Amino acid sequence: MPHNEPASVSPASREAQTEERYDAQRIESKWSALWQQDSALYAAEASSSKPKYYVLEMLPYPSGALHMGHVRNYAIGDALARYMWMNGYNVLHPMGWDSFGLPAENAAIQNNTPPREWTLRNVAAMKAQMKRLGFAYDWSREVTTCLPDYYRWNQWFFIKLFEKGVAYRKKSRVNWCPKCATVLANEQVVNGRCWRHEDTLVEQRELEQWFLRITNYSDELLRDLDRLPGWPEKVRTMQRNWIGRSEGTLVDFKLDGAPDPATSSIAVFTTRVDTIFGATSVQLAPQHPLVARLTQHNDLLRAQVDQLIAEQRKAREVGDIGEIEKHGVNTGRYAVNPYNGEKVPLWVANYILMDYGTGAIMSVPAHDDRDFEFAKKYKLEVRLVILPTVDDPEETAVDPPLPFTTMQGTLVNSGPFGGMTCEAAIKAMSEYAEAHGFGKATVTYRLKDWGISRQRYWGTPIPMLYCEKDGIVAVPEKDLPVILPENVDITLTGGSPLSRVPEFVNATCPRCGGPARRETDTMDTFVDSSWYFYRYTDAGNDGAPFDREKAGYWFGERGIDQYIGGIEHAILHLIYSRFWTKFMRDMGLIKNDEPVERLFSQGMIIKGGAKMSKSLGNVVSPDDMVERYGADSARMYTLFATSPDRELDWLDEGVEGIERFLGRVYRFVVRNSHPSHRQWHDPVPPILANGARAIQRKLHQTIKRVSDDFQGRWHFNTSIAAVMELVNELYAAEGPVAAGSSAPAIPVPLLREVQRVLALLLAPFAPHLAHELWEMLGEKGSLLRAPWPKYDPTLAREEEIEIPVQVNGKLRSRVLVPADASRENIEQRAFADEKVRAALVGKKVVKVIFVIGKLMNIVAR
């Protein structure tokens, strides 16, 4: 085993005496200060011949302090932004604050600090943290959503939405979180619980609220998911599920014996109208309006239905609605199947949901699992109407196991439709229903309109007025913004805090000049984040939300080039944003159909196998990490520990490892960047001694590996590993130098190139240190705009390669050959190899597999 002899004067001792240690704090505060002075450094260029690149990280809520998840998110975006700058792009890399919302109100109540003050203080603190971490944001475009210069445009948009009929007011059953004391959108309810309060069940309340008709775009939102190959499949699937498109048929059953034919219709939605001749009952949701009528004079039935409602609620509490036992009540009435005039019993059941389809179903026990279970329990008739088509005649048809639910079959006992395949029957029967006026083919969605009214203070006031004479009237554009008043008592509960501010509530109707009452609800904060990234393109504009040309330049045809954020917004923020973009496109404000071309969801950070939480005491604070190891190390560790899309299990020792590595780089440059070297501008000599050639080769291989990771998979863990390998090789080459030899082991021109490239390759990951190295090397000009190094395939090429030799697939030996060695040459050497010969004793070579440049495998028996 070859190894280096211990040197008489080792690098170790020399370093201890003459070299400074890597002092991240000193280096980072120096560069931080310089960057603060040069605010234009990271600014996107107003006009440019360069290609544009818009890279964006999801803006944070100003909770008071960054957490490690933020650092990881921003470290990814910052690395990419810096890489793109160095590759000659005009980069837009902005940051802002999603600063309306409940926590500010809760904190205000707890600490007796007004929400605005609390929020802006947090913004300042977190901005300082971001600067300390060295993220390269264009702060001239900062957006703070709770300030009137931003939220006035929420109001402006709301009026546009209202004018187009996309914003509307209706009374309906809505989700109410008692802890938030406000209404929630469907998207903010998870398993029947509040998204912010996992322990709190959402209640249903009948309220009049403002909604946005996101369902206008249901189909487009679904269809365009196929045009987003740059999005994670997971997110697209989640949105598809959420939109929940379902093709089926509406069929009207008549209530038998109803006095008034107009109100006797029971609309049923089914995806399997082909099975309708097998319907042996109709089931209503307990909240169905018809149930209310039927129970009006029937206290017993009313009590039974109430029981069903209670069971549904219970199931939601458990959070596993699929496990609840099915219960039903026979109303004693009948519904008439319009296809055959048959009377079937009308039931109310606890497994029918009022908020999907029509809240009523036809029950076909023979061909639906749930209906089958229900029918067995209540001894309802099971009638087979589909005969399965099975390839194997043994298994066919005679006695299929019920329920039989697939589409592979033909209809029986189905009147004129008998003999049709399921697929054909669905089409024919839908057309038949339409022709006879009792139904039609239809599409239902799970997606519901977006309820945006919030009965809270800290949000955008909805710019609407209620006039006794003129009804609902929008605030005229010239009167915007409707300013959110300060000094509002938010500690009282019950209703919107703004409703207790007479100066706010009392207004004048712009139409008739008479008295009007102002809307006192505020907007869901997801309105703020639905379009904020357009505002970055023109943040100072006070005549419009943004200039069309500027937004057009940065969004182009396809939107933000790269958006990076957590998976928790897969549905909420990202579906609202898509909706908003489509609305703005229809208004003619923008040309792009989608806001984001490429989306990246970074993985969560955990520690000790669990999500970081105060109660577990495993929270890692960015401030703490920066103080102990420096910003560069903390950032770089989040990129090195694993690939960005995976879950990251935090390990403090891992950060130490990065700090150690950065120290190695720093010390290498300190002792090898003698000012006298700077006069060397010679090109690297074409022919290098063995050791130097090895370093040159490694250098170019490293450039390739780092560049490839940026271009492709974003596996920065392997990019950083590649740079580490290079540095390890430099240290190995240095070893003998220290032993007193005066000639440098690495020729100065190559040494200078290596050091320059090190600074360039580290710039996206450890910007402070990279800038320090750049300066130490006497380089002029900003590292940020220095061109990314090019790799030369000729220089990266190996002159000699080791070919593994297998016998019957098992590695037996390796032969070292010139890279261009012929197959014959390699085979000759391989068969001469002792180990190979030993493995071939008593065997006959059948054939030799030869993979150029990779390996050879001798097949022998």
Place this chain on the structure above:
RNA sequence: GCCGGGAUGGCGGAAUUGGCAGACGCGUUGGACUUAGGAUCCAAUGCCCAAAAGGCGUGCAGGUUCAAAUCCUGUUCCCGGCACCA
């Protein structure tokens, strides 16, 4: 139940197209330097075997192939999403 993702040393992970399993880092062990070392530098480190030779080894069981972490079939477990969706 349905739809995703995953399982590789003591740990985080690497292996980009089927071609040397374990790069890089952590940890551990040994050494150098030292008044000292929790600094730094060097080396070793998948498992079995005293060592060599050899064997075994990518959740599990099979299969395809000269060759499988990678492809196929079946299966277990873990994580995430959706869920009486008619």
